[in-house]
Amino acid sequence: MADYDVFNGDADGICALLQLRLAEPRQSALVTGVKRDINLLAKVDATDGDRLTVLDISMDKNNQALVSALDNGAQVQYFDHHFPGEIPQHKNLDATIDTDAEVCTGLLVNKHLNNQFLPWAVTAAFGDNLHTAARQAAQPLQPNDKQLAQLEELGTLLNYNGYGATIDDLFFAPDKLFETLLPYPDPFDFINSDGTFATLKEGYASDMANAKAIGPHFDSADCAMFVFPHASWSRRVGGVYGNELARDYPDRAHALLSEIENNAYQVSVRAPINRREGADELCRQFATGGGRKAAAGINNLPHSEIDNFLSAFQQQFAS
Numbered sequence: 001m002a003d004y005d006v007f008n009g010d011a012d013g014i015c016a017l018l019q020l021r022l023a024e025p026r027q028s029a030l031v032t033g034v035k036r037d038i039n040l041l042a043k044v045d046a047t048d049g050d051r052l053t054v055l056d057i058s059m060d061k062n063n064q065a066l067v068s069a070l071d072n073g074a075q076v077q078y079f080d081h082h083f084p085g086e087i088p089q090h091k092n093l094d095a096t097i098d099t100d101a102e103v104c105t106g107l108l109v110n111k112h113l114n115n116q117f118l119p120w121a122v123t124a125a126f127g128d129n130l131h132t133a134a135r136q137a138a139q140p141l142q143p144n145d146k147q148l149a150q151l152e153e154l155g156t157l158l159n160y161n162g163y164g165a166t167i168d169d170l171f172f173a174p175d176k177l178f179e180t181l182l183p184y185p186d187p188f189d190f191i192n193s194d195g196t197f198a199t200l201k202e203g204y205a206s207d208m209a210n211a212k213a214i215g216p217h218f219d220s221a222d223c224a225m226f227v228f229p230h231a232s233w234s235r236r237v238g239g240v241y242g243n244e245l246a247r248d249y250p251d252r253a254h255a256l257l258s259e260i261e262n263n264a265y266q267v268s269v270r271a272p273i274n275r276r277e278g279a280d281e282l283c284r285q286f287a288t289g290g291g292r293k294a295a296a297g298i299n300n301l302p303h304s305e306i307d308n309f310l311s312a313f314q315q316q317f318a319s
């Protein structure tokens, strides 16, 4: 019998697991990857009596592996806020799924744990670009402006670390990052005493400066699309830069294309902050697309599909 913690490699996935493992320590095998690597459950060969905790990855995309783990006799605890498809009815499954656009997995786990590690849940919400929800969730902590800004920066940096085509693009492999954070029940202690924070902060600043030097490939009142070159900084920064643009232009949708190998692009889409829907609908029109209403992506968009994408993007977000 073995324990597996299966979690998205972004801020939300990591901060969700942190809360659970601070509350209930376990020697579990960590199964994770870059933020986009969401077919994680298939990597676990689950057998009778295993305990699986699954966080922040779409149940729809992991349905087959989930059903076979359950049928093999594994107990599965699942928290997520992505499109779940049909949720299997199984006695071994304990699922908390909420696709509300103002909810993230870290907040769902926080509710389950009755606010025990609330600052980490607030960090998760900032990481998923849910700034209003993060501030609301933080109220019981009565944080001052500096503390809120620190949690916002930490969430942004942990989220930023998850972006890349492969683990090699990242500053820290998400499983190692989780292990680095685990000794800190209080994120402020991590910020003040661990060099990891400074490394991410410097990397982020440098990548963002590169991103801001590139103008839009297309822009209108409703949407803007940016195309980034084939470089690891562009694969890292696309998602977080998209989040910043989304906040700066709340009525506009954004698409960021970063060139990956074989003349293809990785795409991040952000719905307008003031109308948080349609990003998933747009991305699911393409073979490797998926995500949430507010934030979605396409893993591999061939160069020949760029024009198709641009017109579908404009159509999706026309006001």
Ligand SMILES: [Mn+2]
Binding pocket: 012, 013, 056, 081, 104, 105, 128
């Ligand atoms: Mn999430």
